[in-house]
Amino acid sequence: MSDIPNGGRRQAVPRQTVESPKQVTLQFLDDTWERLLNSLERLEQVSEGYRNLTATRLDQHPDRDRITESELDVRWEVHLQIKSLERIVKPVIEDAQWMIDDFLRWFGGRARRPLAVTDEYAVPVLHCIMDHPYELPDLDEVVPTETDILDAAEALGRGLHESDKIEERFLADSRLEATRHLHTRARSRSSGLVRLSELNRMLAVHLAYVIDHPQPAKEEPR
Amino acid sequence: MSQYDTQVPEAEWFSLVMRCPACLSEQKEPGPAAQWFHASDDGFVQVGSSAQYRCTSCRCVEHVKSWRYACEAHQTDFRPTSSAHLANALSTAGQITSVAGRQWMQRFLENLGEW
Numbered sequence: 001m002s003d004i005p006n007g008g009r010r011q012a013v014p015r016q017t018v019e020s021p022k023q024v025t026l027q028f029l030d031d032t033w034e035r036l037l038n039s040l041e042r043l044e045q046v047s048e049g050y051r052n053l054t055a056t057r058l059d060q061h062p063d064r065d066r067i068t069e070s071e072l073d074v075r076w077e078v079h080l081q082i083k084s085l086e087r088i089v090k091p092v093i094e095d096a097q098w099m100i101d102d103f104l105r106w107f108g109g110r111a112r113r114p115l116a117v118t119d120e121y122a123v124p125v126l127h128c129i130m131d132h133p134y135e136l137p138d139l140d141e142v143v144p145t146e147t148d149i150l151d152a153a154e155a156l157g158r159g160l161h162e163s164d165k166i167e168e169r170f171l172a173d174s175r176l177e178a179t180r181h182l183h184t185r186a187r188s189r190s191s192g193l194v195r196l197s198e199l200n201r202m203l204a205v206h207l208a209y210v211i212d213h214p215q216p217a218k219e220e221p222r
Numbered sequence: 223m224s225q226y227d228t229q230v231p232e233a234e235w236f237s238l239v240m241r242c243p244a245c246l247s248e249q250k251e252p253g254p255a256a257q258w259f260h261a262s263d264d265g266f267v268q269v270g271s272s273a274q275y276r277c278t279s280c281r282c283v284e285h286v287k288s289w290r291y292a293c294e295a296h297q298t299d300f301r302p303t304s305s306a307h308l309a310n311a312l313s314t315a316g317q318i319t320s321v322a323g324r325q326w327m328q329r330f331l332e333n334l335g336e337w
Contacts, residue, residue: 024307025306028306028307028310029306031310031314032310032313035314035316035317038317039316060314060318061317062318070321072321073320073321073324076321076324077316077324079324080313080324080327080328080331081313081316083312083328083331083332084309084312084313084316084331085313086309087305087306087308087309087331088305088306088310090305091305091306142321142322142325144322144323144326145322146236148320148322148323148326149236149326150239150240150255150269151320151323152315152320152322152323152326152327153238153240153269153286154243155314155316155323156286156311156312156315157244157246157289157290157291158243158244158246158314158315158318159247159310159312159313159314159315160243160289160308160311161244161290161291162247162311162314163314166310
Protein backbone atom coordinates (compact mmCIF):
# COMPACT_ATOMS: atom_id res chain seq x y z
CA MET A 1 0.00 0.00 0.00
CA SER A 2 1.15 3.49 -0.77
CA ASP A 3 2.47 5.81 1.94
CA ILE A 4 1.11 8.78 0.03
CA PRO A 5 -2.58 8.20 -0.63
CA ASN A 6 -2.96 11.06 -3.06
CA GLY A 7 -4.57 11.62 -6.36
CA GLY A 8 -2.79 13.25 -9.21
CA ARG A 9 -3.00 13.81 -12.90
CA ARG A 10 0.42 12.24 -13.45
CA GLN A 11 3.85 13.82 -12.80
CA ALA A 12 2.65 15.73 -9.73
CA VAL A 13 4.39 14.34 -6.67
CA PRO A 14 3.05 15.09 -3.17
CA ARG A 15 5.20 15.99 -0.16
CA GLN A 16 4.42 15.67 3.54
CA THR A 17 3.87 18.52 6.03
CA VAL A 18 3.99 19.02 9.84
CA GLU A 19 1.14 18.81 12.36
CA SER A 20 -0.96 21.88 13.07
CA PRO A 21 -1.13 24.03 16.27
CA LYS A 22 -4.16 24.38 18.53
CA GLN A 23 -5.03 27.80 17.10
CA VAL A 24 -5.86 26.06 13.81
CA THR A 25 -8.48 23.92 15.52
CA LEU A 26 -9.89 27.02 17.22
CA GLN A 27 -10.17 28.73 13.83
CA PHE A 28 -11.95 25.67 12.42
CA LEU A 29 -14.25 25.93 15.45
CA ASP A 30 -15.12 29.58 14.79
CA ASP A 31 -15.63 28.96 11.07
CA THR A 32 -17.75 25.84 11.48
CA TRP A 33 -19.80 27.58 14.17
CA GLU A 34 -20.43 30.35 11.64
CA ARG A 35 -21.56 27.84 8.99
CA LEU A 36 -23.81 26.03 11.47
CA LEU A 37 -25.60 29.27 12.42
CA ASN A 38 -25.76 30.18 8.74
CA SER A 39 -27.56 26.89 8.02
CA LEU A 40 -30.01 27.58 10.87
CA GLU A 41 -30.68 31.07 9.50
CA ARG A 42 -31.34 29.49 6.10
CA LEU A 43 -33.73 27.07 7.78
CA GLU A 44 -35.57 30.00 9.37
CA GLN A 45 -35.93 31.56 5.93
CA VAL A 46 -37.22 28.47 4.09
CA SER A 47 -39.49 27.20 6.88
CA GLU A 48 -40.82 30.44 8.38
CA GLY A 49 -39.93 33.21 5.98
CA TYR A 50 -38.02 34.76 8.89
CA ARG A 51 -34.91 36.70 7.89
CA ASN A 52 -32.62 37.98 10.65
CA LEU A 53 -29.11 37.33 9.38
CA THR A 54 -25.91 37.40 11.43
CA ALA A 55 -23.90 34.50 9.98
CA THR A 56 -23.17 35.27 6.33
CA ARG A 57 -19.38 35.74 6.62
CA LEU A 58 -18.52 32.36 5.04
CA ASP A 59 -21.67 31.75 3.04
CA GLN A 60 -20.68 30.02 -0.22
CA HIS A 61 -24.12 28.60 -1.08
CA PRO A 62 -24.81 29.04 -4.80
CA ASP A 63 -28.31 30.27 -3.84
CA ARG A 64 -27.21 32.58 -1.02
CA ASP A 65 -28.98 35.61 -2.50
CA ARG A 66 -32.26 33.81 -3.18
CA ILE A 67 -32.62 30.43 -1.51
CA THR A 68 -33.96 27.71 -3.78
CA GLU A 69 -33.21 24.70 -1.58
CA SER A 70 -36.09 22.88 0.13
CA GLU A 71 -36.57 22.60 3.88
CA LEU A 72 -35.31 18.98 3.73
CA ASP A 73 -32.16 20.03 1.83
CA VAL A 74 -31.41 22.69 4.43
CA ARG A 75 -32.13 20.35 7.34
CA TRP A 76 -29.59 17.84 5.97
CA GLU A 77 -27.05 20.64 5.96
CA VAL A 78 -27.91 21.58 9.54
CA HIS A 79 -27.31 17.95 10.54
CA LEU A 80 -23.99 17.84 8.70
CA GLN A 81 -22.86 21.11 10.30
CA ILE A 82 -23.72 19.86 13.80
CA LYS A 83 -21.92 16.54 13.22
CA SER A 84 -18.90 18.41 11.85
CA LEU A 85 -18.85 20.81 14.79
CA GLU A 86 -18.96 17.88 17.21
CA ARG A 87 -15.65 16.61 15.77
CA ILE A 88 -14.00 20.02 16.14
CA VAL A 89 -15.29 20.84 19.62
CA LYS A 90 -14.02 17.65 21.27
CA PRO A 91 -10.28 18.45 21.42
CA VAL A 92 -10.87 22.10 22.47
CA ILE A 93 -13.96 21.83 24.64
CA GLU A 94 -12.51 24.12 27.34
CA ASP A 95 -12.22 26.90 24.76
CA ALA A 96 -15.72 26.48 23.39
CA GLN A 97 -17.76 27.88 26.26
CA TRP A 98 -18.12 31.31 24.62
CA MET A 99 -20.32 29.64 22.03
CA ILE A 100 -23.00 28.87 24.65
CA ASP A 101 -23.34 32.57 25.38
CA ASP A 102 -23.25 33.39 21.66
CA PHE A 103 -25.92 30.81 20.88
CA LEU A 104 -28.26 32.12 23.61
CA ARG A 105 -27.92 35.67 22.26
CA TRP A 106 -28.56 34.32 18.75
CA PHE A 107 -31.47 32.14 19.87
CA GLY A 108 -32.99 35.09 21.74
CA GLY A 109 -33.60 36.57 18.30
CA ARG A 110 -36.42 34.04 17.98
CA ALA A 111 -38.22 35.40 21.06
CA ARG A 112 -41.98 35.89 20.60
CA ARG A 113 -42.01 33.78 17.43
CA PRO A 114 -44.19 30.65 17.35
CA LEU A 115 -42.20 27.47 17.99
CA ALA A 116 -40.99 26.10 14.64
CA VAL A 117 -38.63 23.55 13.10
CA THR A 118 -35.52 25.64 13.84
CA ASP A 119 -36.29 25.39 17.56
CA GLU A 120 -35.89 21.60 17.34
CA TYR A 121 -32.15 22.17 16.96
CA ALA A 122 -31.56 24.37 20.02
CA VAL A 123 -31.06 21.49 22.45
CA PRO A 124 -28.89 19.36 20.11
CA VAL A 125 -26.70 22.37 19.27
CA LEU A 126 -26.18 23.25 22.94
CA HIS A 127 -25.46 19.64 23.88
CA CYS A 128 -23.02 19.43 20.96
CA ILE A 129 -21.01 22.47 22.08
CA MET A 130 -21.03 21.12 25.65
CA ASP A 131 -19.71 17.78 24.30
CA HIS A 132 -22.76 15.99 25.65
CA PRO A 133 -24.68 13.25 23.80
CA TYR A 134 -27.48 14.57 21.60
CA GLU A 135 -30.10 13.30 19.18
CA LEU A 136 -31.11 14.79 15.85
CA PRO A 137 -34.57 14.43 14.31
CA ASP A 138 -35.00 11.68 11.71
CA LEU A 139 -35.03 12.92 8.10
CA ASP A 140 -36.20 11.28 4.88
CA GLU A 141 -33.21 9.86 3.01
CA VAL A 142 -32.30 10.35 -0.63
CA VAL A 143 -30.36 7.66 -2.54
CA PRO A 144 -27.18 9.30 -3.90
CA THR A 145 -26.47 8.93 -7.62
CA GLU A 146 -23.02 8.70 -9.20
CA THR A 147 -23.21 12.42 -9.97
CA ASP A 148 -24.08 13.21 -6.34
CA ILE A 149 -21.06 11.26 -5.08
CA LEU A 150 -18.63 12.73 -7.61
CA ASP A 151 -19.87 16.26 -6.87
CA ALA A 152 -19.54 15.61 -3.15
CA ALA A 153 -16.02 14.19 -3.57
CA GLU A 154 -15.02 17.30 -5.52
CA ALA A 155 -16.57 19.59 -2.89
CA LEU A 156 -14.83 17.69 -0.10
CA GLY A 157 -11.49 17.87 -1.91
CA ARG A 158 -11.97 21.61 -2.27
CA GLY A 159 -12.86 21.84 1.43
CA LEU A 160 -9.70 19.94 2.39
CA HIS A 161 -7.53 22.31 0.35
CA GLU A 162 -9.29 25.36 1.84
CA SER A 163 -8.68 23.93 5.32
CA ASP A 164 -5.02 23.40 4.38
CA LYS A 165 -4.73 27.09 3.52
CA ILE A 166 -6.09 28.09 6.93
CA GLU A 167 -3.56 25.76 8.54
CA GLU A 168 -0.73 27.22 6.48
CA ARG A 169 -1.59 30.78 7.63
CA PHE A 170 -1.18 29.73 11.26
CA LEU A 171 1.98 27.71 10.60
CA ALA A 172 3.50 30.73 8.88
CA ASP A 173 2.82 33.06 11.83
CA SER A 174 2.98 31.59 15.36
CA ARG A 175 1.52 34.83 16.83
CA LEU A 176 -1.70 34.51 14.88
CA GLU A 177 -4.77 33.87 17.04
CA ALA A 178 -8.06 32.29 16.04
CA THR A 179 -11.07 34.58 15.67
CA ARG A 180 -14.31 34.47 17.69
CA HIS A 181 -17.17 35.97 15.72
CA LEU A 182 -20.36 36.76 17.64
CA HIS A 183 -23.93 36.49 16.32
CA THR A 184 -25.95 38.72 18.58
CA ARG A 185 -29.66 38.96 17.79
CA ALA A 186 -30.84 39.72 21.34
CA ARG A 187 -29.51 42.29 23.80
CA SER A 188 -28.99 39.68 26.53
CA ARG A 189 -28.87 35.90 26.78
CA SER A 190 -31.91 35.85 29.07
CA SER A 191 -34.41 35.88 26.17
CA GLY A 192 -32.59 32.86 24.73
CA LEU A 193 -32.75 31.12 28.10
CA VAL A 194 -36.47 31.85 28.41
CA ARG A 195 -37.16 30.35 25.00
CA LEU A 196 -34.91 27.38 25.76
CA SER A 197 -36.88 26.72 28.97
CA GLU A 198 -39.97 26.14 26.79
CA LEU A 199 -38.08 23.31 25.09
CA ASN A 200 -35.94 21.88 27.89
CA ARG A 201 -36.36 23.49 31.29
CA MET A 202 -33.61 21.48 33.00
CA LEU A 203 -31.03 22.49 30.40
CA ALA A 204 -32.04 26.15 30.69
CA VAL A 205 -31.72 26.04 34.49
CA HIS A 206 -28.35 24.30 34.20
CA LEU A 207 -27.03 26.89 31.75
CA ALA A 208 -28.29 29.78 33.87
CA TYR A 209 -26.30 28.31 36.78
CA VAL A 210 -23.18 27.74 34.64
CA ILE A 211 -23.33 31.30 33.35
CA ASP A 212 -23.62 32.68 36.89
CA HIS A 213 -20.74 30.47 38.11
CA PRO A 214 -18.13 30.53 35.32
CA GLN A 215 -15.13 28.23 35.52
CA PRO A 216 -11.73 29.99 35.61
CA ALA A 217 -10.15 29.97 32.18
CA LYS A 218 -7.03 27.86 31.72
CA GLU A 219 -3.97 29.13 29.92
CA GLU A 220 -4.01 28.10 26.30
CA PRO A 221 -1.01 26.12 25.12
CA ARG A 222 0.15 27.42 21.73
CA MET B 223 -4.96 2.52 7.71
CA SER B 224 -5.23 0.92 4.30
CA GLN B 225 -7.19 -2.11 3.35
CA TYR B 226 -7.99 -4.00 0.19
CA ASP B 227 -11.22 -3.92 -1.74
CA THR B 228 -12.23 -7.48 -0.84
CA GLN B 229 -12.96 -6.15 2.65
CA VAL B 230 -15.63 -3.69 1.52
CA PRO B 231 -17.78 -5.80 -0.82
CA GLU B 232 -20.92 -3.76 -0.18
CA ALA B 233 -19.46 -0.56 -1.62
CA GLU B 234 -20.48 0.70 -5.05
CA TRP B 235 -17.53 2.16 -6.99
CA PHE B 236 -17.40 4.96 -9.56
CA SER B 237 -14.50 6.26 -11.64
CA LEU B 238 -13.20 9.41 -9.96
CA VAL B 239 -13.90 11.94 -12.68
CA MET B 240 -13.99 15.51 -11.42
CA ARG B 241 -12.45 18.95 -11.75
CA CYS B 242 -9.33 19.84 -9.74
CA PRO B 243 -10.42 20.62 -6.13
CA ALA B 244 -7.15 22.44 -5.45
CA CYS B 245 -7.74 24.85 -8.35
CA LEU B 246 -11.34 25.37 -7.22
CA SER B 247 -10.15 26.24 -3.70
CA GLU B 248 -7.86 28.89 -5.17
CA GLN B 249 -10.56 30.29 -7.48
CA LYS B 250 -8.48 29.18 -10.48
CA GLU B 251 -9.90 27.74 -13.67
CA PRO B 252 -10.18 24.02 -12.80
CA GLY B 253 -10.50 22.79 -16.38
CA PRO B 254 -12.94 20.08 -17.42
CA ALA B 255 -13.74 17.08 -15.24
CA ALA B 256 -11.13 14.36 -15.84
CA GLN B 257 -10.08 10.97 -14.52
CA TRP B 258 -7.78 11.02 -11.44
CA PHE B 259 -4.80 8.74 -10.92
CA HIS B 260 -3.09 7.30 -7.86
CA ALA B 261 0.13 9.30 -7.40
CA SER B 262 2.28 6.31 -6.47
CA ASP B 263 1.46 3.97 -9.37
CA ASP B 264 -0.67 5.90 -11.87
CA GLY B 265 -3.60 3.53 -11.34
CA PHE B 266 -7.12 4.77 -12.01
CA VAL B 267 -8.82 6.05 -8.86
CA GLN B 268 -12.40 5.14 -8.02
CA VAL B 269 -14.61 6.63 -5.31
CA GLY B 270 -16.97 4.42 -3.35
CA SER B 271 -20.36 4.92 -1.81
CA SER B 272 -18.51 4.01 1.40
CA ALA B 273 -16.49 7.28 1.25
CA GLN B 274 -13.31 5.45 0.30
CA TYR B 275 -10.99 5.64 -2.66
CA ARG B 276 -9.73 2.58 -4.49
CA CYS B 277 -6.83 2.29 -6.90
CA THR B 278 -7.57 -0.05 -9.80
CA SER B 279 -3.85 -0.86 -10.16
CA CYS B 280 -2.62 -1.69 -6.65
CA ARG B 281 -6.19 -2.38 -5.37
CA CYS B 282 -5.53 -0.41 -2.17
CA VAL B 283 -8.53 1.18 -0.46
CA GLU B 284 -8.25 4.37 1.62
CA HIS B 285 -10.68 6.66 3.35
CA VAL B 286 -10.99 9.97 1.51
CA LYS B 287 -9.83 11.99 4.51
CA SER B 288 -6.10 12.02 3.74
CA TRP B 289 -6.25 12.60 0.02
CA ARG B 290 -5.09 15.76 -1.70
CA TYR B 291 -5.10 16.56 -5.39
CA ALA B 292 -2.34 17.67 -7.73
CA CYS B 293 -3.23 18.60 -11.27
CA GLU B 294 -0.82 19.73 -13.97
CA ALA B 295 -1.07 23.31 -12.69
CA HIS B 296 0.51 22.80 -9.29
CA GLN B 297 1.96 20.41 -6.75
CA THR B 298 0.31 19.50 -3.52
CA ASP B 299 1.19 17.52 -0.42
CA PHE B 300 0.13 14.63 1.77
CA ARG B 301 -1.43 15.76 5.07
CA PRO B 302 -1.89 13.75 8.25
CA THR B 303 -5.49 15.02 8.38
CA SER B 304 -6.96 15.37 11.88
CA SER B 305 -10.57 14.77 12.74
CA ALA B 306 -11.08 18.53 13.17
CA HIS B 307 -9.42 19.26 9.81
CA LEU B 308 -11.70 16.81 8.01
CA ALA B 309 -14.74 18.15 9.84
CA ASN B 310 -13.92 21.71 8.78
CA ALA B 311 -13.60 20.50 5.19
CA LEU B 312 -16.96 18.72 5.38
CA SER B 313 -18.56 21.81 6.87
CA THR B 314 -17.19 23.87 3.97
CA ALA B 315 -18.24 21.29 1.39
CA GLY B 316 -21.69 20.93 2.92
CA GLN B 317 -22.62 24.39 1.65
CA ILE B 318 -21.97 23.58 -2.00
CA THR B 319 -23.15 20.02 -2.41
CA SER B 320 -26.54 18.39 -2.97
CA VAL B 321 -28.78 16.93 -0.29
CA ALA B 322 -27.63 13.41 -1.28
CA GLY B 323 -24.02 14.57 -1.08
CA ARG B 324 -24.65 15.89 2.43
CA GLN B 325 -26.10 12.52 3.38
CA TRP B 326 -23.04 10.74 1.94
CA MET B 327 -20.74 13.03 3.93
CA GLN B 328 -22.66 12.55 7.15
CA ARG B 329 -22.63 8.77 6.71
CA PHE B 330 -18.89 8.60 6.40
CA LEU B 331 -18.43 10.95 9.37
CA GLU B 332 -20.44 8.43 11.36
CA ASN B 333 -18.42 5.54 9.88
CA LEU B 334 -15.20 7.14 11.10
CA GLY B 335 -16.03 6.11 14.67
CA GLU B 336 -13.86 7.62 17.40
CA TRP B 337 -11.05 8.65 15.03
